[in-house]
Each structure stands twice: as structure tokens, then as C-alpha cells.
Amino acid sequence: MRLALRADAGPEIGLGHVRRCTPLVRALRSFGADMSVLSATPDEWPDDIAASAWEEDERALATQGFDGLIADWAVTDRATCTHFHQAGLALVLIGNSTPDAPARLTLRQSLRPCIETGAVRSGAAYLLLPPDLVQAPPPRTGPQRLLVSLGGSQTGRLPDLLPVLHALLDGSDCLQSITLITPEAVPLFHDRLDVRAPCDTWLSLSADHDVALLAGGMSALEALASGWPCHLLPLNDPQRQRARELEELGLARWTDPEAQDWAQDLSTQLRRLLGKIELRKQRHQAGRQHIDTRGPHRCAQAILDALKT
Numbered sequence: 324m325r326l327a328l329r330a331d332a333g334p335e336i337g338l339g340h341v342r343r344c345t346p347l348v349r350a351l352r353s354f355g356a357d358m359s360v361l362s363a364t365p366d367e368w369p370d371d372i373a374a375s376a377w378e379e380d381e382r383a384l385a386t387q388g389f390d391g392l393i394a395d396w397a398v399t400d401r402a403t404c405t406h407f408h409q410a411g412l413a414l415v416l417i418g419n420s421t422p423d424a425p426a427r428l429t430l431r432q433s434l435r436p437c438i439e440t441g442a443v444r445s446g447a448a449y450l451l452l453p454p455d456l457v458q459a460p461p462p463r464t465g466p467q468r469l470l471v472s473l474g475g476s477q478t479g480r481l482p483d484l485l486p487v488l489h490a491l492l493d494g495s496d497c498l499q500s501i502t503l504i505t506p507e508a509v510p511l512f513h514d515r516l517d518v519r520a521p522c523d524t525w526l527s528l529s530a531d532h533d534v535a536l537l538a539g540g541m542s543a544l545e546a547l548a549s550g551w552p553c554h555l556l557p558l559n560d561p562q563r564q565r566a567r568e569l570e571e572l573g574l575a576r577w578t579d580p581e582a583q584d585w586a587q588d589l590s591t592q593l594r595r596l597l598g599k600i601e602l603r604k605q606r607h608q609a610g611r612q613h614i615d616t617r618g619p620h621r622c623a624q625a626i627l628d629a630l631k632t
Contacts, residue, residue, distance in 0.1 A: 337474035339541030547610030
């Protein structure tokens with residue numbers, strides 16, 4: 324079966340689309356699928372994926388001889404989906420921001436109770452997480468090390484966030500240091516703040532950091548599955564939806580940056596998580612018990628089954 328997959332990365336949308344599609348491509352190839360990965364940002368993909376540059380109109384994919392198209396778009400356009408449907412190209416959509424669009428299968432990346440009927444799959448069993456996630460070490464006592472990574476959505480938020488981090492460093496006995504992952508230039512205003520550029524191996528930093536502040540995208544699911552206690556600061560609507568979901572399941576708490584007192588709430592919640600080892604232990608256990616890493620193979624099998632019909 325000859326399949327195409329479309330997904331991009333970048334400063335505005337982060338690395339999440341590429342990160343979750345990477346294990347899916349590997350799983351589909353392990354089942355024998357002939358995969359072509361097409362991306363406006365091919366350099367953001369791992370070398371073994373061999374992504375090719377694609378900057379043409381999306382609709383041109385309907386004439387390339389593929390048996391199916393797997394699309395993880397930042398924004399799903401119903402008209403484009405309808406075009407593929409009318410052209411006879413089977414479409415598989417990935418993600419939660421999918422309107423009522425004609426698709427052979429939709430793989431929602433949600434922790435909501437699993438749906439395995441009709442043309443939708445969702446739930447923890449279908450999360451596209453790497454099978455080789457680095458497992459976070461058990462929570463430890465003593466001053467904690469905080470990692471802050473808000474992905475591509477953090478643009479414009481750092482000027483408001485930096486004073487909160489500064490106050491935490493100066494006013495919390497339970498905080499040892501902060502590592503900030505960002506593509507933006509940040510003044511090193513504190514000797515216990517380390518600024519690093521984004522990378523696709525950021526999760527390996529869980530061995531050197533005790534708690535994470537994340538936006539609520541793909542990185543939050545990876546952190547939870549690895550047992551890394553985290554607090555969420557969602558910066559767009561899909562992230563807010565996931566943050567609410569994770570809080571309802573008891574896996575994480577979140578702060579709404581649109582609330583008037585968001586800075587105070589964020590500081591309070593982080594101090595609580597940093598200072599209470601029993602809370603960190605509970606989060607460490609809950610995420611790993613709720614999420615496994617077999618999602619890519621389940622999704623690959625669902626895709627192949629759907630495209631055979």
C-alpha cells in the first residue's frame with residue numbers, strides 16, 4: 324500500500340505534529356506500507372524518516388498515485404478534505420482540531436474514554452507516543468530542578484513569564500534551578516537560569532529535572548507517560564482543552580494565562596508541586612499507569628484496516 328503523510332513543524336506550531344507522526348511512520352513501515360513523508364519542514368524530521376520537501380498546493384497530492392493520505396495539519400480545511408474525497412483519495416486525519424470533514428478515519432489525540440466505532444479512534448490506547456520514551460526517575464527530596472518548555476506557542480509570552488520565574492528563583496527554598504527551552508533570545512538575568520534551544524530529545528532532560536512547566540501539547544503527553552510531574556500553562560484553545568482533560572483525570576493541574584491573576588496562580592501551583600514530594604509521587608505514578616506507548620502500532624493497524632475497506 325502506497326501512502327503519503329503530511330505534517331510540518333516550526334516556531335509557530337512547535338514540534339508536536341512531527342514528533343507524533345514519527346513513530347506512526349515507523350510503525351506503518353514495519354507493517355510493510357510504502358510511506359512517503361512530505362513536509363514544508365523536512366529538516367525537522369529524523370534522518371531515518373527521509374522526509375521530502377513539499378511546498379505545492381495540498382490538493383495536488385490527489386494526483387500523485389497514493390492509495391491514501393495521512394494528514395496531521397495544524398488547521399484542517401474542510402474544503403481540502405472534500406476535494407480529496409471527491410478525487411477518490413482516502414484521507415486519514417490526526418488530531419483534535421478536525422471539523423466535520425469527510426475522512427476514512429480520524430485518530431483523535433485525546434485521553435477521553437476510548438472510541439473504537441465508525442471512523443474515529445481516540446483514547447489513551449491511540450496516543451502517538453514514541454515507544455522508547457525515557458522514563459523519569461522517581462521523585463526525590465531536596466531543592467527541585469524545574470524545566471520550562473512551552474513549545475512554538477510561547478512566542479510573545481516570555482516577557483510576562485520571566486518575572487514569575489525570577490521571583491520563584493529568589494523566593495522559593497524548594498527550587499534549585501530553572502532550565503528554559505526556547506527559540507527566543509533571553510537575557511540571563513539569574514545565575515540559576517539556563518537557557519537552551521529546542522531539540523527533539525528534550526525529554527531526556529527528565530533525568531536532570533524534577534518538575535516541568537509545559538504548554539499542554541504533545542510534550543505534556545510525553546512527560547506524563549514517562550512519569551514526569553508537570554504543571555500546564557496552555558497558550559491556545561487545543562492546549563486548554565487538553566489541560567482541562569488532564570486535570571479532570573487527576574494527571575496534572577493547569578493555570579489559565581488569560582485569567583487576571585494567572586501569575587499568582589502559576590507561582591502558587593508551582594511552589595506546591597515543587598514543595599510536596601507526595602504530590603510529585605502521585606503524579607509520577609498516575610501518568611505511567613494511564614498511558615502506554617503502543618499507540619503508534621494500534622494506529623497503524625487501524626489505518627491499514629480502514630484503507631482496505
